[in-house]
Amino acid sequence: MQRRSLMAVVFVLCAGVSLHVLSRHYTSVYSATAHLSSQAPAAFLVQSVAAGPAPGLAADYNIIAFSTLFYEASSRQLSQQEKMRAYEYLFNYIDQAQRFDPWFWDVYRLAIGITGFVPEYTRKAILLTERGAHQRNWDWEPPFLAGFLAHSLLNDDRLAVRLLQLSATRPGAPPLALGLAAKFLAGEKGSRQEGITFLEYMRRLLPKEYHGYIEQRIARLKSQESEEH
Amino acid sequence: MMHIKNLALYSFRELMGMLVVRITLAVAVLLPLAAWIFSQFFLMELTKVQLDVMTAGSYLLGMVLILIAVVPMLGADIGGRLCYFYLMPPVSRSEYMLGRFIGAALLLLLLFAVLLAGSEALIAMALEHAPADRRYGISWETGLIIAGTACYQSITLLAAVFFIAAWATGFAELLLFSIAACALFWIMPPVLEAMKNPFLMVGVPTWIVSLVHGIAWLLPEMNAGQFILAALHGQATDYTMLLLHFLGHAGYALMMLMACLLMFARRDL
Amino acid sequence: MALLSCQGIKKHYRHKHALDGLNLEVKAGEAVGLLGINGAGKSTTIKTLLGLVRKTAGHISLDESQVGFLPELARMPEHITPRSFVALALRIRGRGTSEADAALAETGLGEEHMSRHIRLLSKGLRQRVALAYALAGSPRLIVLDEPMSGLDAIGRIAALELLKKRKAAGAGILICSHIVPDLVRLTDQVLLIHQGVVKQIFPITSHDMDEVVMLEQALRHWSSQ
Secondary structure (H helix, E strand, O other): OOHHHHHHHHHHHHHHHHHHHHHHHHHOOOOOOHHHOOOOOHHHHHHHHHHOOOHHHHHHHHHHHHHHHHHHHHOOOOOHHHHHHHHHHHHHHHHHHHHHOOOOHHHHHHHHHOHHHOHHHHHHHHHHHHHHHHHOOOOOHHHHHHHHHHHHOOOOHHHHHHHHHHHHOOOOOOHHHHHHHHHHHOOOOOOHHHHHHHHHHHHHHOOHHHHHHHHHHHHHHHHHHHHHO | OHHHHHHHHHHHHHHHOOHHHHHHHHHHHHHHHHHHHHHOOOOOOHHHHHHHHHHHHHHHHHHHHHHHHHHHHHHHHHOOOOHHHHOOOOOOHHHHHHHHHHHHHHHHHHHHHHHHHHHHHHHHHHHHHOOHHHOOOOOHHHHHHHHHHHHHHHHHHHHHHHHHHHHOOOHHHHHHHHHHHHHHHHHHHHHHHHHOOHHHHOOOOHHHHHHHHHHHHHOOOOOHHHHHHHHHOOOOOOHHHHHHHHHHHHHHHHHHHHHHHHHHHHOOO | OEEEEEEEEEEEOOOOEEEEEEEEEEEOOOEEEEEOOOOOOHHHHHHHHOOOOOOOEEEEEEOOOOEEEEOOOOOOOOOOOHHHHHHHHHHHOOOOHHHHHHHHHHOOOOHHHHOOOHHHOOHHHHHHHHHHHHHOOOOOEEEEEOOOOOOOHHHHHHHHHHHHHHHHOOOEEEEEOOOHHHHHHHOOEEEEEEOOEEEEEEEOOOOOHHHHHHHHHHHHHHHOO
């Protein structure tokens, strides 16, 4: 290599090193999802490594795994122990899906629509949805739905108010969100009719396979309402 | 310059002559169909799922092309001494390497042009058929960000492979180290991500943390997947950060390529 | 006028002196042969002269503008047609690619083989393609390392005739071969290399069997040293 070519090559080499170091210094902090990782099960790490630079697909995989397991579990007679184990897996799937893609609507649809109705996982599902609500900052639905669950299933009105207020700040939020927040803040119980409306909304949101459980709850609320009348 | 251009066009033609390259390009053409089929397992945000497949496919196909086409080509050149043909005077070693690199980069550009067209076709389909309230985040620029970031990240990897070729003694060595480079490029973003997690890092010795961070500094920042994910959900793209990311990759590719020229100029063939 | 000259070329590897002060000159219209046993340093000489191997010491003067090189074949590019391959050589030498077919035909490659991938050609046909690559565009200096390898008898005769024609047209040829009769037929002088040093220089004048026998005897003598 001639002296001039050598000098040019060395100059470009130094420029390349500088650009690399400069860029690494600034862009290494860029991560949309870092602060969401609260736990680190080995499965998450393995999936992360497999997904590499495409975390969105890992989230999709977890949602498919959830749906498959839920379908399997719902179509078989399981013992209580087996059911609890299945629910643990189901919750882990959406938890991992959220870490990979916190904006993915399917995560919250399944968290609120399915795991939210399992007593052992209701609070976890609501908190997971609350975390995601801060990410999906254009959407009023997840905090609204989670807020209603916090009220009706956990009787935790402080949590419900927090979520409904969050929902009310989002574009297109229904007045119901603010109304319910005000009611819960005043310590009032939501009406059964509101509960039925909520569950019917949930039924529209979820696929057919998930309807059975919701319809049972609607029927129960309706029978309670007719008994009172 | 003429020799570089001649060798680049020749290399592109040679690579296009490989059956595996044409199969990979055919897979790239069919990828949107696969993405569409995969998305049918979902209820909402189908376009996001489809573009997730396109993203992963872009990264994978870029790596596959490098490993199954470019590495064998360079392996034959250096291990099989085919480079003797191309290195006859007046072609210099630098011209040979740059010509080969540009030829391979042209092939990657073709691949990503095909993938870009596929992504944009899926986006067009979504804009045409998705209900108005479910179009949030679907935008033409997402396809560009996917193909663009995957393209420059793949070209950076290509430069790293050329750097390896500058000192590797044969095909086996070149393949081994190229696979290692691909694996590091693939694995490093999630490993670094995981290392930000305090729960995971409890009990991990400090020297391992330092070692991983040290290795990470030797590699370019491969976190463009985060830009893509944000764009897929309609989050405003931080273009300053994206530009810095691109400049970092350009710098890294230049660094690898210049180091390659320096080492290749000094070795016996 | 010397197209290629070198003085005192040395190439040392870690445990071996491959070339130890080699001198050589190739003039226009002259053919110089390199002869020696395996490992004598013939290929290293060619690679060093062309810059493929870095010399340890010595001086090389080479007109780089027009060099055609046929390396001792390990492999050929497989996924390209002979036409495209030879077109690259022509472009490098600043010639039009339309000459590619003529260059291939000159080495005896049939029209039907010119547009097939090289991987589909037999060893002999590949060697013809490699020869066409080295000779395309009429370079002034032609460097050949075992050019007859893989060629059948007819191919060898045709290749020798072609090289003779190029020599007559003013090209300088440096050829390295194990086939002594070929060297005698083509060259003007043969350098006998042993252990990286030119041991003897044989001027070739009559191009007959006597010179073949003389070279073979010398080769046998040095190989037993």
